[in-house]
Amino acid sequence: MSLVRIDRVSFGYAGGRPVLEDVSLEIGPGDTVGLVGESGSGKTTLLRLLLGLARPDRGKIFFDGTPLDPGNRSFMRDFRRKAQIVFQDPYSSLDPRQNVSAIIAEPLRSLRIAGDHAGMISDALEAVGLDPNVAGRYPHQFSGGQRQRIAIARAIVAGPKLLLADEAVSALDLTTRVRIVDLMSKLSRNMSLLFVSHDIGVVAALCRSIVILESGRVVEAGDTAAVLADPQHPYTQRLLGSVPRLVFEEH
Amino acid sequence: MLLEMDRVSVRAGEKILVSDLSMTLDRGERVGLIGESGSGKSLTALAATGLLPSGLTASGSVLLGGQQVVGVPDQVLDRVRGTGAAIVFQEPLSALDPLMTVGMQIAEPLARRARRNGAPITGTRLKEAVLELIDDVALPDERRIARAYPHELSGGQRQRVAIAMALACEPDLLIADEPTTALDVTTQAEILILIDRLVQERQMALLFISHDLPVVANTVERVMVLRLGEAVETGTVSEVFNRPQHDYTKSLVAAAKRFDAAMEGRT
Amino acid sequence: MTITQVGSPSRGRRHSVALRAGALLVGMHVFVGLLTLVWLPYDPNAFTGGRLEGASLQHMVGTDRLGRDLFTQLMIGSRIALQVGTGAVAVGAFIGVTLGILAAFASKWLDDALAATLDILIAFPTLLIAMLVVAASDQASLWSAILALGIALSAIVARLTRILAKRVLVMDYITAARTSGSSWPKIVFIHVLPNIWPTLSVNFALQFGLAVIAEASLSYLGLGAPPPNASWGRILQEAQGTVYTAPLGAIAPGIALVSLAIGVNLLADGLRERVDDRLGDR
Numbered sequence: 038m039s040l041v042r043i044d045r046v047s048f049g050y051a052g053g054r055p056v057l058e059d060v061s062l063e064i065g066p067g068d069t070v071g072l073v074g075e076s077g078s079g080k081t082t083l084l085r086l087l088l089g090l091a092r093p094d095r096g097k098i099f100f101d102g103t104p105l106d107p108g109n110r111s112f113m114r115d116f117r118r119k120a121q122i123v124f125q126d127p128y129s130s131l132d133p134r135q136n137v138s139a140i141i142a143e144p145l146r147s148l149r150i151a152g153d154h155a156g157m158i159s160d161a162l163e164a165v166g167l168d169p170n171v172a173g174r175y176p177h178q179f180s181g182g183q184r185q186r187i188a189i190a191r192a193i194v195a196g197p198k199l200l201l202a203d204e205a206v207s208a209l210d211l212t213t214r215v216r217i218v219d220l221m222s223k224l225s226r227n228m229s230l231l232f233v234s235h236d237i238g239v240v241a242a243l244c245r246s247i248v249i250l251e252s253g254r255v256v257e258a259g260d261t262a263a264v265l266a267d268p269q270h271p272y273t274q275r276l277l278g279s280v281p282r283l284v285f286e287e288h
Numbered sequence: 289m290l291l292e293m294d295r296v297s298v299r300a301g302e303k304i305l306v307s308d309l310s311m312t313l314d315r316g317e318r319v320g321l322i323g324e325s326g327s328g329k330s331l332t333a334l335a336a337t338g339l340l341p342s343g344l345t346a347s348g349s350v351l352l353g354g355q356q357v358v359g360v361p362d363q364v365l366d367r368v369r370g371t372g373a374a375i376v377f378q379e380p381l382s383a384l385d386p387l388m389t390v391g392m393q394i395a396e397p398l399a400r401r402a403r404r405n406g407a408p409i410t411g412t413r414l415k416e417a418v419l420e421l422i423d424d425v426a427l428p429d430e431r432r433i434a435r436a437y438p439h440e441l442s443g444g445q446r447q448r449v450a451i452a453m454a455l456a457c458e459p460d461l462l463i464a465d466e467p468t469t470a471l472d473v474t475t476q477a478e479i480l481i482l483i484d485r486l487v488q489e490r491q492m493a494l495l496f497i498s499h500d501l502p503v504v505a506n507t508v509e510r511v512m513v514l515r516l517g518e519a520v521e522t523g524t525v526s527e528v529f530n531r532p533q534h535d536y537t538k539s540l541v542a543a544a545k546r547f548d549a550a551m552e553g554r555t
Numbered sequence: 556m557t558i559t560q561v562g563s564p565s566r567g568r569r570h571s572v573a574l575r576a577g578a579l580l581v582g583m584h585v586f587v588g589l590l591t592l593v594w595l596p597y598d599p600n601a602f603t604g605g606r607l608e609g610a611s612l613q614h615m616v617g618t619d620r621l622g623r624d625l626f627t628q629l630m631i632g633s634r635i636a637l638q639v640g641t642g643a644v645a646v647g648a649f650i651g652v653t654l655g656i657l658a659a660f661a662s663k664w665l666d667d668a669l670a671a672t673l674d675i676l677i678a679f680p681t682l683l684i685a686m687l688v689v690a691a692s693d694q695a696s697l698w699s700a701i702l703a704l705g706i707a708l709s710a711i712v713a714r715l716t717r718i719l720a721k722r723v724l725v726m727d728y729i730t731a732a733r734t735s736g737s738s739w740p741k742i743v744f745i746h747v748l749p750n751i752w753p754t755l756s757v758n759f760a761l762q763f764g765l766a767v768i769a770e771a772s773l774s775y776l777g778l779g780a781p782p783p784n785a786s787w788g789r790i791l792q793e794a795q796g797t798v799y800t801a802p803l804g805a806i807a808p809g810i811a812l813v814s815l816a817i818g819v820n821l822l823a824d825g826l827r828e829r830v831d832d833r834l835g836d837r
Contacts, residue, residue, distance in 0.1 A: 283501060
């Protein structure tokens with residue numbers, strides 16, 4: 038059974054063009070899925086629906102076989118524990134007035150997860166490649182890449198089954214980006230990953246399957262290598278053709 | 289030589305942000321400045337035009353079209369800026385005045401440049417020149433665009449307007465500071481083609497600043513790699529990207545190649 | 556090109572001058588205000604000297620038209636000003652922050668309605684609103700003055716809180732808190748309030764100054780604390796008739812009032828620059 042099943046979901050704002058139209062998508066346990074789209078594709082809206090922060094106008098989203106219902110409190114508590122998100126901007130995703138320990142502990146405290154919180158926090162810090170001794174420091178004392186690691190530590194501390202990433206490496210420098218992609222790749226061995234990005238190169242490096250979203254519709258989906266090697270939809274072709282490569286005369 | 293920077297340093301108080309940077313740029317040449325955040329690549333461009341924000345000081349020598357820029361009062365530089373060099377920034381929305389129509393914003397530098405050329409233009413002729421420029425940056429429906437306000441345009445269209453404003457100055461040097469970073473991939477490709485065409489047609493020199501190696505590789509002939517305010521490597525695109533010498537350049541190229549290779553299915 | 560330093564020690568020194576001068580002036584008033592609780596040079600209501608005496612060793616700033624010691628009254632005035640200022644800011648902060656947070660979380664139409672109401676309230680002078688509140692209460696007292704000024708200030712606090720809170724609510728860490736299962740009250744107390752507090756507290760300092768001046772105006776109009784509370788406004792008002800024969804009676808409370816108002820404003824300025832510097836670090 039799939040971990041997430043998005044079944045013909047549509048969403049729109051009153052009076053506006055629909056943001057999402059008839060979108061279907063499945064994420065199995067251990068899957069790594071790249072959701073690629075440009076601005077206005079509806080990729081951020083799809084994430085909000087998937088997180089239960091908004092409800093689709095039509096269609097349903099299932100998590101672990103159960104319909105995702107923001108009104109169902111006991112389901113949501115379990116769901117919040119199992120699905121966590123990492124954002125694009127590591128400067129706005131960490132509360133500047135909380136120290137690292139408090140930031141990472143938030144899901145543990147809010148979801149009333151029992152156990153040795155301090156131990157879980159240092160495990161999470163170690164898993165993202167940070168020294169557990171930094172727990173007492175504040176976000177402004179870290180670089181962008183380190184902040185993103187802290188945000189990832191918060192996302193994995195409660196042991197989620199699904200990790201969502203919203204352009205999680207787009208704001209990072211190239212060399213930092215490689216390291217965070219490596220980290221997410223390592224983490225994705227233990228959980229499913231939905232990686233939302235406009236950057237096809239990063240998606241190609243990280244995700245086994247790919248979904249191309251254009252103006253609220255899925256135009257192409259499948260195995261990443263297959264789609265990139267032989268794109269069928271004209272939009273996918275144009276998108277791939279637009280990505281600049283490092284080409285030299287030796288080629 | 290159009291631009292000659294000799295041992296230029298930029299300081300904020302005691303802190304050195306760019307140190308001892310030297311480079312030259314001839315007419316019609318295209319040079320890329322590559323660097324990550326904090327590398328000082330944008331400051332270098334600002335120092336080249338004497339546009340450093342207050343609080344930052346430059347030392348060394350910058351000759352732009354034969355005019356010394358370092359330590360020269362703004363009134364003198366105003367005459368060089370625009371005609372010598374024009375800059376296109378990353379975020380076109382903040383470079384445009386939200387309360388002025390696009391046409392008026394392009395008309396301003398156009399009229400100024402014409403006055404300086406000794407052949408002032410006004411009225412219908414100015415309007416025509418504005419429409420011509422809008423057409424030149426490949427924006428459709430010039431008349432509608434000229435009447436539009438910045439917020440009514442898409443990001444890519446705004447960047448085209450910003451480029452048109454730079455062209456209105458008829459500069460010898462076009463400085464583009466991360467001009468496509470805020471744009472979608474498909475829009476980026478279009479803007480890069482536009483810049484390429486305009487630089488060629490108008491025989492401008494191009495100083496292209498970016499953190500994106502593949503973008504730079506496809507746009508310029510020579511590159512300089514900056515790290516923490518210092519130039520670590522310079523050379524032609526194929527030299528630097530095929531045979532990087534410095535460890536830092538090697539790590540940048542390896543990172544870029546990795547995503548490149550992943551797209552080709554070679555992981 | 557001129558050499559100006561950014562975020563350098565010179566700037567640090569400048570704001571510590573404002574902060575220190577402000578703290579000194581306010582501290583002086585706080586000291587005097589506390590002192591009045593345990594010691595006064597004279598009984599404020601006793602006729603201890605001749606009428607309208609000038610400054611002397613016995614009466615540092617002379618006596619009023621009934622022969623009471625003016626310095627004693629000014630000291631009590633310090634205490635009343637501080638009491639009213641603190642009380643009014645506390646009342647204004649409580650009502651204002653609560654309303655502002657509610658507005659920030661409210662549905663769009665309720666938020667719009669609240670915002671419009673606040674804008675209308677702010678358009679009325681603080682003093683006018685305070686006068687209306689006092690007039691509505693049975694009888695003028697210290698407490699009615701505090702309540703009146705607090706309510707008058709609350710609209711300004713509410714509007715600022717609403718704007719600041721909305722700015723915080725769009726941050727990703729709020730979404731992260733929601734997807735971590737944090738409830739809205741928790742988000743308010745853990746994320747919103749700590750992040751808007753520095754800016755709010757600077758504003759509270761400025762409001763304190765406003766409240767002190769407004770209290771003096773209320774008392775001057777006879778709507779403030781009634782006798783025997785020697786408010787600076789009332790001392791000024793009583794000295795008004797004799798301002799040509801005994802100018803000290805009007806000048807002294809004026810200086811007291813201005814020194815506290817300036818002190819509070821300097822303090823607010825110093826605090827604001829500190830907050831700005833800290834935000835600049837990010």
